[in-house]
Amino acid sequence: MVDYSTLPQNKILCVDMKSFYASCSAVMEGLDPLNCYLAVAGNLNRPGSVILAASPRLKKEFGIKTGSRLFEIPNDPRIKVVEPKMATYLRIATEISRVFNRYVPKEAIHTYSVDESFIKVDEAVHLWGDAFTIAKKIKDDIEREFQLPSAAGIGPNMLIAKLCLDLEAKKKGIAEWTYADVQAKLxxxxxxxxxxxxxxxxxxxxxxxxxxxxxxxxxxxxxxxxxxxxxxxxxxxxxxxxxxxxxxxxxxxxGQISFGKSQILLRDYKDKEEIQQVILEMCEEVARRARTRRKAGRTISLGIGYSHEDFSGGFHRAKTIEQPTNVTMELYRVCLDLFHQHYNGKTVRNISITLGNIVDDTELQLSLFDLGAEKKRELGYVVDRIRNRFGPGALLRAVSYTSAGTARERAKLVGGHKAN
The missing domain is CATH 1.10.150.20 (5' to 3' exonuclease, C-terminal subdomain)
Known part of the structure; x- marks a missing residue:
């Protein structure tokens, strides 16, 4: 048994914007987010394009959800399909954060994702009322000012607030759990x-x-x-x-921290050389994400998904190396080994790469067989600094300028999708 009397007894809100991308686009189209049939697709010109968001009614009545494909949407005149406007979504998310800031200081707000935030209201209850009242004020403000629906879970810690949101508040609008609810509800x-x-x-x-x-x-x-x-x-x-x-x-x-990148390719890839070029670009991105957090990893995973034309399928394999790394070419060598061992020549449509088994990138074990390891490691950080200053497209590998490369096109995107 756990003695809950010794644990934190905070008041934390987990606020979620319902179907955020779809709701924002619905409002921009003059529609009611909760009652319209709207989907946000990555590219209207590609039938296989992924659905990034769907309005609640479209999910419930047609079964279209995030991850569905454009060709799965029925030919129904009530359904509207639009392309994403990522820059606008991000601006709205920033404005919503300012709503939170009316009730608590910035240090009491943690933006978990573009559509979800944690807010600690312990020091605000004497000004605005209890946690439930504050949650309702925030929810009403967002609905009045942005016409966007939201939900809030309340708990004594971040975990319970999030579980309350997912398991109850998304249905009710606002809900609160305490430690006493764990056995009964969780x-x-x-x-x-x-x-x-x-x-x-x-x-x-x-x-x-x-x-x-x-x-x-x-x-x-x-x-x-x-x-x-x-x-x-x-x-x-x-x-x-x-x-x-x-x-x-x-x-x-x-313990679940890892760094990854997955990509649904713009077209089918069957030439091994082209597939390897995309893998190299993706290894560059995964390594960069690890370096940004000053981390390195020992377990490298490669996932390959085949095209519908080859009846889908694919493989996902991992390999653990002795020395933790965040060097692009070391990740690439491991991914190539996995690719050559398991690829069967089918048409590739999506690729995923993950770096796991993470440690702090503070130590480097010297090897007599790789005297240039420290220079390779530092080179990655130098490249990152150049890209941070001048943009992601300022310094690219030669493969990105081939017909197989995708990095040049992705450098123009916001959050992986069109900005406007």
Missing amino acids: WEVSPLSEMWGIGRRVEKTLNGMGIFTVGQLARFDLKKLEKRFGIMGNQLYYHAWGVDLSDLGAPIIE
């Missing part, structure tokens, strides 16, 4: 992937251990979880009890 959750922080792969592993509900996870032997998952096993166990000691803004599940 433990009954199944499948496990319904709980924030548990992905499909972890769920599959837990199912293989006989764990199918959050309650079963909470009552499972902690030592066995730690033996199987390491530090993440400890976190999974305590999160099932609603325990989260993270400060506002810290990653809630630190």
